Amino acid sequence: MSVLGTIFLQSPSFVDAMYIVAFSLFIYGMSGLTGPATAVRGNKIAAGGMALAVIATLLTKGVLHGSSTPWLILLGVVLGTAIGVPAAHRVKMTQMPQMVALFNGVGGGAVALIAWVEYRHHFGGSFALKVEIPSLFAAIVGSVSFWGSNIAFAKLQEILPGRPIKLPGQSAINLVLLLVAAGSAVVLAAGTHSQALFILGILVAAAVLGNMVVLPIGGADMPVVISLLNAFTGLSAAATGIALDNYALIVAGMIVGASGSILTNLMAKAMNRSVPAIVAGGFGGAVAAPVGAGAEGGTVRSTSAQDVAIQLSYARLVVIAPGYGMAVAQAQHAVRELERALEAKGVEVKYAIHPVAGRMPGHMNVLLAEADVPYDLLREMDDINPEFSRTDVTLVIGANDVTNPAAKNEPGSPIYGMPILEVDKSAAVVVLKRSMASGFAGIDNPLFYDPKTSLLFGDAKASVSEITAEVQAL
Amino acid sequence: MGIVTELAILVLAAFVGFEVISKVPNTLHTPLMSGTNAIHGIVVLGGLLLMHEASGVLEHVLLVIAVMFGTINVIGGFLVTDRMLEMFKRKPDPAPAPKDDPVDSAGAGAADKKDGE
Numbered sequence: 001m002s003v004l005g006t007i008f009l010q011s012p013s014f015v016d017a018m019y020i021v022a023f024s025l026f027i028y029g030m031s032g033l034t035g036p037a038t039a040v041r042g043n044k045i046a047a048g049g050m051a052l053a054v055i056a057t058l059l060t061k062g063v064l065h066g067s068s069t070p071w072l073i074l075l076g077v078v079l080g081t082a083i084g085v086p087a088a089h090r091v092k093m094t095q096m097p098q099m100v101a102l103f104n105g106v107g108g109g110a111v112a113l114i115a116w117v118e119y120r121h122h123f124g125g126s127f128a129l130k131v132e133i134p135s136l137f138a139a140i141v142g143s144v145s146f147w148g149s150n151i152a153f154a155k156l157q158e159i160l161p162g163r164p165i166k167l168p169g170q171s172a173i174n175l176v177l178l179l180v181a182a183g184s185a186v187v188l189a190a191g192t193h194s195q196a197l198f199i200l201g202i203l204v205a206a207a208v209l210g211n212m213v214v215l216p217i218g219g220a221d222m223p224v225v226i227s228l229l230n231a232f233t234g235l236s237a238a239a240t241g242i243a244l245d246n247y248a249l250i251v252a253g254m255i256v257g258a259s260g261s262i263l264t265n266l267m268a269k270a271m272n273r274s275v276p277a278i279v280a281g282g283f284g285g286a287v288a289a290p291v292g293a294g295a296e297g298g299t300v301r302s303t304s305a306q307d308v309a310i311q312l313s314y315a316r317l318v319v320i321a322p323g324y325g326m327a328v329a330q331a332q333h334a335v336r337e338l339e340r341a342l343e344a345k346g347v348e349v350k351y352a353i354h355p356v357a358g359r360m361p362g363h364m365n366v367l368l369a370e371a372d373v374p375y376d377l378l379r380e381m382d383d384i385n386p387e388f389s390r391t392d393v394t395l396v397i398g399a400n401d402v403t404n405p406a407a408k409n410e411p412g413s414p415i416y417g418m419p420i421l422e423v424d425k426s427a428a429v430v431v432l433k434r435s436m437a438s439g440f441a442g443i444d445n446p447l448f449y450d451p452k453t454s455l456l457f458g459d460a461k462a463s464v465s466e467i468t469a470e471v472q473a474l
Numbered sequence: 475m476g477i478v479t480e481l482a483i484l485v486l487a488a489f490v491g492f493e494v495i496s497k498v499p500n501t502l503h504t505p506l507m508s509g510t511n512a513i514h515g516i517v518v519l520g521g522l523l524l525m526h527e528a529s530g531v532l533e534h535v536l537l538v539i540a541v542m543f544g545t546i547n548v549i550g551g552f553l554v555t556d557r558m559l560e561m562f563k564r565k566p567d568p569a570p571a572p573k574d575d576p577v578d579s580a581g582a583g584a585a586d587k588k589d590g591e
Contacts, residue, residue, distance in 0.1 A: 023487075026513055027490055027494060029509075030494050030495065030509065030510070030513075031494045031497070033498050033502055033505065033506050033509060034494075034497045034498050034499070034502075035499075035502075036501065036502065036559075036562040036563070037563075039502060039505060039559045039562060040556065040559040040560060040562075040563060042509075043505070043509055043552065043555045043556055043559055044556070046509060046512070046513060046552070047512070047552040047556075050512070050513070050515070050516065050548055050552070053516060053519060054518070054519065054522070057519045057522045057523060058522060060523065062526060063522060063523060063525070063526055064526065065526040066526050068534075069525050069526045072525055072534060072537070072538050072541075073521075073522055073525055073541060075538055075541075075542075076521065076537070076538045076539070076540070076541025076542045076544075076545060077541060077542075077545050079538075079542040079545070080518075080541065080542040080543065080544065080545020080546045080548075080549065081545055081549055083542070083546050083550075084545060084546035084547075084548075084549040084550035084553070085549060085550070085553060087546070087550055088549070088550040088551075088553035088554045088557070089553065089557075091554065093558070093561075096504060096508070096554070096558070099508075099550075099554060100504075100507055100508045100511055100554075103508070103511050103512070103515075103546065103547050103550050103551050103554070104511050104514075104547075106543040106544075106546045106547050107511065107514050107515050107517060107543065107544065107547040109539075109540075109543045110515075110517045110518065110520075110521065110540045110541075110543035110544040110547065111517050111520075113521075113536045113537070113539055113540035113543070114517060114520040114521055114524060114537070114540050116536060117524055117528060117533050117536050117537055117540070118520075118524065120532075120533060121524070121527055121528070121529075121533070130477045226507065227507060230507060230510060230511055230514070233511075233514045234510065234513075234514045236517075237514045237516060237517045238484060238487075240517055240520050241480075242477070242480050242481075242484070244519075244520055244523055244524075245480070246519060246520070246523070247483065248516060248519060249516055249517065249519055249520065250480060250483050250484055250487065251483060251487040252513050252514065252516040253514060253516065253517075254484050254487035254488050254491060255487055255488075255490060255491035255494070255495075255510070255513065256491070256510045256511075256513050256514040257488065257491070258487070258488045258489075258490075258491025258492045258495060259491050259494075259495035259506065259510045260510065262491075262492060262495050262496055263495075263503060263506070263507065266503075353500065355500055360503075360504055360507060361500075361503035361504060361506075361507055362500060362501060362502060362503030362504035362505070362506070362507075363504060365500070365501045365502070365503070365504065366504045366505070366558055366561070369558075369561040369562045370561045372561075375501055375562060378501060380500050
């Protein structure tokens with residue numbers, strides 16, 4: 001390459017122009033996600049934008065300066081690739097929520113580390129507030145996101161129990177931690193001699209805060225938490241962009257921040273709860289499981305796979321309502337088999353997807369897509385609810401709270417007001433359940449005691465396969 | 475670059491983000507999450523930009539870890555999203571064609587209908 005060429009490639013305007021192309025590709029790629037047909041290409045376009053942004057950065061004058069710099073960068077990239085690629089290839093679709101949590105966590109960790117170095121780097125020197133404030137913000141939020149995501153991962157992977165873990169005075173402790181982190185940031189920004197100490201104080205306080213915020217959150221609230229943490233990492237990346245004067249970081253980080261906020265709100269709305277209430281801990285904690293499970297219960301009617309098969313085969317319309325139980329049992333392929341078997345008998349089958357069924361936004365859709373269920377059979381809550389009145393049999397597979405009629409009928413219930421799949425309106429309901437244990441929140445589900453409901457106990461996958469075999473034998 | 479310019483970019487990006495993302499149907503919310511998740515891995519650029527300025531072992535170690543984390547985030551995120559989205563592509567389907575349904579709302583339903591690839 002000629003000298004002139006090198007100078008041109010390294011000129012700040014050229015690099016900035018590449019950044020502009022890069023974030024245009026992000027936005028264009030993301031808009032491809034509005035439909036399943038264009039989504040694959042959209043994701044690839046966004047990835048192309050990312051590659052371009054990395055190349056532009058490496059072309060920036062001075063970035064590869066120093067004998068060890070290129071090698072250290074290469075080391076980081078090689079290590080990251082060696083870990084990221086196999087992880088992405090091996091992860092099962094049922095494990096997707098924890099994988100996303102983990103990837104989100106390392107992103108937050110990167111933000112926090114970069115902010116830390118940025119801070120150390122300016123140690124003792126003059127430090128413009130414009131750099132300082134966003135760096136401190138990024139350090140706190142990135143660190144919260146890193147630790148919070150790791151806890152979310154551990155809960156989803158069942159390394160930690162999924163139920164809420166709560167300390168007495170939790171909210172007060174969280175508030176104190178937040179004040180310590182923010183206070184240290186203010187002291188730092190005002191200028192102090194023991195900078196190294198305070199930046200560590202910030203990182204530690206934020207780390208503990210990240211742990212404390214996610215530990216009390218129960219499994220069913222995970223969709224909200226994961227998208228909230230995603231938004232956090234995005235915002236902290238945007239802050240890093242301001243500190244580093246980098247367009248690409250600002251735009252990309254902010255878009256993620258915006259998308260995470262939208263999703264968080266959608267999820268919270270789908271549960272009829274506010275985001276602060278969810279972050280404050282699983283189902284109020286203090287309210288303490290009001291209904292002695294099954295006390296006013298009455299009797300449940302259990303059934304057999306054979307009876308269910310007969311019921312389903314003679315139906316005109318069957319609606320399948322899947323929940324987290326389907327994911328745990330990895331029953332999505334078995335469910336698809338059953339759907340085909342029923343369709344072969346002329347039964348119309350649809351799927352009712354509650355927005356917060358599962359452990360992340362859209363969780364059920366991904367699992368059913370893996371099992372090749374055509375996406376036009378998947379119906380969102382508002383579409384399918386009017387149809388339950390003409391549904392002959394609803395098959396509830398491992399879903400509990402999202403089908404609980406108490407959300408409509410019992411003002412005292414902790415989930416009162418949450419929009420649900422109105423499965424109790426269908427002519428008959430069959431619930432596949434592992435055992436009689438109540439849902440995550442310990443809330444009793446009157447659906448199970450409804451005279452038109454019958455329960456089939458056992459592992460969801462085994463039960464569904466059994467029903468399918470019976471249907472085919474009929 | 476002035477702080478005002480950067481804040482302007484920040485605000486505009488937020489609106490673009492809201493605009494684009496609010497059109498994504500529920501069906502694709504998981505890929506959307508993991509896709510945007512990959513995009514915030516762009517902080518890896520921060521690691522790349524700072525590496526040559528770093529001094530001392532600690533800073534270098536921190537930045538190598540940061541670059542590693544960022545790379546995991548980016549590469550892992552895009553790969554996982556790609557895997558998921560491939561499953562949403564319609565495969566040649568031997569099963570009977572799904573019956574026509576009048577209760578198909580706009581939004582997701584309409585987007586689902588155009589099935590090109």
